[in-house]
Amino acid sequence: MRIPTTLWNWLTSIRLAVILLIAFGLALFLGLLFPSMAPEVAANAVERGHWLATARARYGPLTNALFTLGLFDVYHSAWFRVPLVLLILSTAAAAFNRVRPTWRAINLTQVWMPDSFFDRAPDRELIRGGSRAQALNVLRASLVRRRYRVVVEEEPEIIHLYADRYRFARLGSLATHAGIVLLLVAVLIGGTISWREQHLVLVPGQARAVGHGVSFQVRAEGFEMDRYPNGSPRDYRSDVTVLDGGQPVLRRTVRPNEPLQYGGVNLYLLHAEPGPRGGYQVIFSAAHDPSFGPAVAAAVLVLLGLVLSFYFPHQRVWARIEPDGTIRLAGKSNRNRIDLGEELKNLWPSPNPIL
Amino acid sequence: MAIAESNLITLTYIFLTAAVASYSLRLEGRVETLGRWATWIARVALAALTAALVIRGVEAGHVPFVGPYEFSLLFMWGILAVYLWMERGFGTQAAGLFILPIAFAIGTYAVAVIPDAAKTSQPLSPALQSPWLQIHVSASAVAYGAFAVAAGLGVMLLASEVLPGLAGRVPSSAQIDRFMWRAVALGFFLLSSVQLTGAIWAQYAWGSYWNWDPKEIWALLTWTLYLVYFHGRALRGWRGHRLAVLAIVGFGLVVFGFYGLGQLVRLVGLESMHVY
Numbered sequence: 001m002r003i004p005t006t007l008w009n010w011l012t013s014i015r016l017a018v019i020l021l022i023a024f025g026l027a028l029f030l031g032l033l034f035p036s037m038a039p040e041v042a043a044n045a046v047e048r049g050h051w052l053a054t055a056r057a058r059y060g061p062l063t064n065a066l067f068t069l070g071l072f073d074v075y076h077s078a079w080f081r082v083p084l085v086l087l088i089l090s091t092a093a094a095a096f097n098r099v100r101p102t103w104r105a106i107n108l109t110q111v112w113m114p115d116s117f118f119d120r121a122p123d124r125e126l127i128r129g130g131s132r133a134q135a136l137n138v139l140r141a142s143l144v145r146r147r148y149r150v151v152v153e154e155e156p157e158i159i160h161l162y163a164d165r166y167r168f169a170r171l172g173s174l175a176t177h178a179g180i181v182l183l184l185v186a187v188l189i190g191g192t193i194s195w196r197e198q199h200l201v202l203v204p205g206q207a208r209a210v211g212h213g214v215s216f217q218v219r220a221e222g223f224e225m226d227r228y229p230n231g232s233p234r235d236y237r238s239d240v241t242v243l244d245g246g247q248p249v250l251r252r253t254v255r256p257n258e259p260l261q262y263g264g265v266n267l268y269l270l271h272a273e274p275g276p277r278g279g280y281q282v283i284f285s286a287a288h289d290p291s292f293g294p295a296v297a298a299a300v301l302v303l304l305g306l307v308l309s310f311y312f313p314h315q316r317v318w319a320r321i322e323p324d325g326t327i328r329l330a331g332k333s334n335r336n337r338i339d340l341g342e343e344l345k346n347l348w349p350s351p352n353p354i355l
Numbered sequence: 356m357a358i359a360e361s362n363l364i365t366l367t368y369i370f371l372t373a374a375v376a377s378y379s380l381r382l383e384g385r386v387e388t389l390g391r392w393a394t395w396i397a398r399v400a401l402a403a404l405t406a407a408l409v410i411r412g413v414e415a416g417h418v419p420f421v422g423p424y425e426f427s428l429l430f431m432w433g434i435l436a437v438y439l440w441m442e443r444g445f446g447t448q449a450a451g452l453f454i455l456p457i458a459f460a461i462g463t464y465a466v467a468v469i470p471d472a473a474k475t476s477q478p479l480s481p482a483l484q485s486p487w488l489q490i491h492v493s494a495s496a497v498a499y500g501a502f503a504v505a506a507g508l509g510v511m512l513l514a515s516e517v518l519p520g521l522a523g524r525v526p527s528s529a530q531i532d533r534f535m536w537r538a539v540a541l542g543f544f545l546l547s548s549v550q551l552t553g554a555i556w557a558q559y560a561w562g563s564y565w566n567w568d569p570k571e572i573w574a575l576l577t578w579t580l581y582l583v584y585f586h587g588r589a590l591r592g593w594r595g596h597r598l599a600v601l602a603i604v605g606f607g608l609v610v611f612g613f614y615g616l617g618q619l620v621r622l623v624g625l626e627s628m629h630v631y
């Protein structure tokens with residue numbers, strides 16, 4: 001029991017979060033200091049040899065050491081992966097740790113507060129005047145107008161009032177942290193199950209297979225280009241037919257930014273060039289990456305969480321209305337405290353409707 | 356470049372210069388002079404710049420973001436717009452003197468350093484014709500503007516701690532810290548949106564939403580630094596000058612990513628396929 005607890009405490013510690021973020025940033029920077037070897041190059045002994053020979057011109061005898069240390073591919077090496085994975089674990093653990101306290105804070109409605117609280121609360125205000133009933137009505141109306149949820153408990157002497165707003169925005173922090181974890185997990189999984197065909201050459205009129213175990217074939221029907229008056233390309237496009245089991249099943253116009261999507265595979269138009277035996281051929285790339293949708297959804301969750309955290313602080317206001325109509329106000333905010341102080345000052349309408 | 360547009364840019368530059376001068380008079384408390392009109396002068400500069408960008412955008416048929424000249428103008432627009440928007444909540448005009456000079460420096464670079472030949476509007480190549488890209492670039496201009504505002508506030512905070520003469524003329528450290536947080540929060544949310552829309556564009560254009568492009572990495576690095584800012588503030592209770600230093604360093608990263616990263620990329624021999 002003891003070791004897991006210690007590990008958990010370490011993983012969710014405040015200091016570690018800051019250290020991990022700094023380590024992650026340094027690892028990102030490290031990768032910018034060295035040229036990186038494309039995975040296709042790394043996988044092919046001959047190409048790798050050529051690449052390293054070029055690198056030797058720059059790094060001399062250090063080349064092999066740098067290669068062994070993974071510095072020519074920092075983002076797939078332990079330099080980057082270790083801080084990244086720890087960051088994911090720590091963020092997930094922190095989010096998990098905050099679920100119960102967050103839920104409790106959302107549902108806590110403590111109307112009655114001790115006297116001492118009104119002397120020590122972070123933000124305080126004192127308002128005098130009117131009868132008790134008037135004071136309550138004006139205060140309640142002002143709070144409701146500001147979209148506060150108001151709960152009142154009347155005692156023979158004292159009226160207790162509790163009001164809060166944006167309590168569900170406390171979920172924002174959970175959404176941000178959970179969203180980041182989901183996003184990074186989606187990206188990591190995507191990296192292992194996605195594939196990409198950089199250079200798919202289609203001769204117009206001839207069907208060919210996409211490869212990577214894909215069952216269907218594709219055929220380019222032609223290629224067209226429009227130009228601006230200065231001669232630079234304005235638009236180019238190619239009509240592509242998909243054939244499944246030898247039968248045409250789909251025909252689409254493919255443009256830059258408008259890939260053809262079929263059966264989980266996207267086909268991107270790159271350009272056209274003269275063919276080896278006259279005529280021309282159209283160059284596409286093909287990619288399969290099912291992680292895109294989940295990654296975007298997770299990123300939207302992060303953004304949503306950020307808006308809630310930044311712009312909807314959970315604010316709570318307590319009031320004690322004394323027999324003579326004096327109101328003692330106290331407030332707490334989980335963020336933007338100065339703004340709440342301002343708000344308390346402005347809660348009571350001016351000119352004073354009671355005096 | 357259209358005559359109207361270049362005149363408007365000149366006008367922007369003149370008014371921006373006047374705004375910096377009047378904000379400094381304002382800070383000296385000489386409100387009976389031009390200092391009184393500081394905010395209005397800055398607003399005229401923003402209006403002229405907006406008009407110039409709209410003319411350029413309408414003529415080209417897209418948000419003007421191609422090349423360093425257009426992006427510098429957008430960047431300047433972001434700083435002016437975010438500053439003038441936030442000034443209404445500051446309750447003081449003191450920050451103007453610390454923030455507008457950043458816009459002035461970028462304006463000087465755009466107007467005087469970039470050669471005229473590089474200022475003409477270019478038609479968009481097919482790969483750049485995407486609504487995602489337009490949102491991406493527009494949001495980045497405002498995000499960078501917000502980070503500039505945060506950095507200017509950071510300088511004001513540090514200055515107020517070392518220059519006793521500023522006491523009473525600028526807000527308290529605690530207040531500046533709050534304003535700075537607001538600017539960083541706005542910039543951070545927008546920077547996150549910039550990365551998302553950029554990723555979506557890359558997916559539709561190239562078939563891969565994350566390409567380890569140096570620009571992408573640099574944006575992620577900048578984003579991570581601001582995460583340190585938030586966690587230091589929310590969890591470790593950092594306030595005041597430590598956060599001011601982070602906001603200034605963060606903006607330094609933004610500017611470097613924009614004007615210096617290309618040099619680093621060439622030096623190291625990396626490849627970037629980013630367009631600006």
Ligand code: HEM
Nearest residue numbers: 012016017020087090091094173176180309582585586589
């Ligand atoms: C290293 C692991 C991390 C830990 C342990 C951690 C923990 C925390 C905690 C405990 C809070 C304050 C709780 C609250 O406001 O409810 C917080 C705030 C926050 N976290 Fe994290 N976090 C981590 C990583 C991240 C990451 C990767 C992001 C990326 C989006 C992030 C974004 C934020 C934001 C935006 C805030 C709000 C700051 C504010 O309101 O000023 N955190 N974090």
